[in-house]
Amino acid sequence: MDYVIAHEDGVLTVDTGYLRPGLAAVHLIVQDGRAAVVDTGVNASVPRVLEALAASHVAPQGVEYVLLTHVHLDHAGGTGHLMAALPNARLVVHPRGARHMIDPSRLWRAAAAVYGEAEAYAMYGHLVPVPPERVIAVDDGQVFFLGSRALTVWHTPGHARHHVAIHDSVAQAVFTGDTFGVSYRELDVAGRASVIPTTTPTEFEPEALHASIDRILAARPSAAYLTHFGRVRELERLATDLHRLIDAYVEVARSARGKGVARHLEILAGLHALMHEEAERQGWLVRGDALIELLRMDLELNAQGLGVWLDRQQLVSTG
Numbered sequence: 001m002d003y004v005i006a007h008e009d010g011v012l013t014v015d016t017g018y019l020r021p022g023l024a025a026v027h028l029i030v031q032d033g034r035a036a037v038v039d040t041g042v043n044a045s046v047p048r049v050l051e052a053l054a055a056s057h058v059a060p061q062g063v064e065y066v067l068l069t070h071v072h073l074d075h076a077g078g079t080g081h082l083m084a085a086l087p088n089a090r091l092v093v094h095p096r097g098a099r100h101m102i103d104p105s106r107l108w109r110a111a112a113a114v115y116g117e118a119e120a121y122a123m124y125g126h127l128v129p130v131p132p133e134r135v136i137a138v139d140d141g142q143v144f145f146l147g148s149r150a151l152t153v154w155h156t157p158g159h160a161r162h163h164v165a166i167h168d169s170v171a172q173a174v175f176t177g178d179t180f181g182v183s184y185r186e187l188d189v190a191g192r193a194s195v196i197p198t199t200t201p202t203e204f205e206p207e208a209l210h211a212s213i214d215r216i217l218a219a220r221p222s223a224a225y226l227t228h229f230g231r232v233r234e235l236e237r238l239a240t241d242l243h244r245l246i247d248a249y250v251e252v253a254r255s256a257r258g259k260g261v262a263r264h265l266e267i268l269a270g271l272h273a274l275m276h277e278e279a280e281r282q283g284w285l286v287r288g289d290a291l292i293e294l295l296r297m298d299l300e301l302n303a304q305g306l307g308v309w310l311d312r313q314q315l316v317s318t319g
Contacts, residue, residue: 004052005230009171013230014052016041019123019297022185024074027175027225029168030056031149036065037089038166038175039227042077043125049078050085063089065144067153069177070163071097072200073111073124075227080104080128091130092144092153095137096162101130138164156216158209159198165216173223173231179212180235181242182228186294187284193232194282196275197246198298199305206250206309213239248274253306263310268303275299 003015010030018024018041026049027038035058037049053063063086068076071093079101083089093101100107104127111120140155150169157163159178166175174180181195188194197209216224217239223231224238232238252270256263272292279287286294 001048001051001055003048004055007171007231009168009173011168011171011173011225011231012052012056013225014045014048015229016045016048018042018045018074022229025225025227025229027227028052028056028058029146029149029151029171030058031146031170033058033062034146035063036067036144036146036151037063037082037086038067038225039069039075039177040066040078040082041075042073042123043081043128044078046078046082046085049082060086061088064146065090065092065151067092067144067151067164067166067175068094068097068101069165069175069179069227070094070160071100071107072160072178073107073127075177076101077107077124077127080130081125083130083134084128089134091135092138093135094155094162094164098135098137101135102132103129154215156212157203158205158207158212159200160203161205162203163212165212167219167221171223172221173225174216174219174221175225176216177227179209180216180224180226180232180238181245182298183226183232183238184229184294186286187282189283189285193234193238194278194284195226195232195238195242196278196295196298197242197249198228198302199246199249199309200301201305202308204305204309206246209246210243213242245274245278249302249306253310256310264303264307267306268299271299271303 005013012028014026016024029036066089138153144151152167156165156179178198181197183193183195256266
């Protein structure tokens with residue numbers, strides 16, 4: 001299957017096919033005929049996940065856990081549909097996200113408000129609820145075992161308050177969702193990855209995101225597995241870039257002087273300029289308009305998230 005990348009230590013990256021190849025991944029952790037699934041993609045991703053499990057000789061009954069890094073729909077929209085196909089799996093999710101998997105109606109209303117109902121349905125399909133007795137609202141530091149393989153869940157806010165990351169004791173790697181940014185293979189230079197922070201609405205908190213990145217790095221993992229997209233190494237270098245860019249994003253937001261749409265466009269223009277600078281710094285081969293088109297959706301959502309954060313800061317400062 002050309003949409004599956006097999007790594008050592010029983011980890012697989014499954015390209016979900018969401019919107020375009022190489023944009024979003026589900027990760028499988030396979031151990032002794034059992035498996036855990038990290039993130040689920042959208043409903044249309046579920047057949048790929050099931051096929052990848054079958055190719056790994058894991059029956060649906062052999063999946064013990066589905067672990068969500070957070071409940072944004074590109075990560076979690078297919079959860080109910082996938083759980084229905086995995087009869088023994090328990091859903092592991094941050095306590096703030098658990099209620100939205102049991103009753104996804106609020107997630108659907110939010111998506112429909114942003115995209116319109118027809119477009120939201122085309123992107124995500126019908127959101128299926130998960131029975132509450134199958135949901136584990138996970139504590140920070142809670143450990144789950146896949147055979148002898150320990151999977152430790154850390155609360156990692158900053159991108160979202162309900163975000164978690166999962167440390168794998170065998171792979172000595174962390175599944176980071178969006179906490180460790182996005183890293184697209186089109187921007188690799190001779191196998192050297194880059195990362196870009198993601199500040200999508202509505203819970204970006206720069207101080208918390210800095211702390212979560214440092215927490216991941218403190219475990220000294222050999223690799224991070226990102227939902228967007230796949231495995232990256234050289235984590236100290238990448239973390240340094242993330243810290244620098246988070247601060248640069250914040251400065252772009254704070255420098256914006258307009259209001260409403262004008263402010264949004266000013267923030268967006270600032271992010272475009274940052275990405276052009278980063279292309280020079282990193283030596284990306286994708287430049288100019290092609291770069292902005294590749295990152296168009298990310299930068300639009302990042303600008304929206306920075307605007308929400310800025311509004312929240314202004315409310316706090318005015319009491």
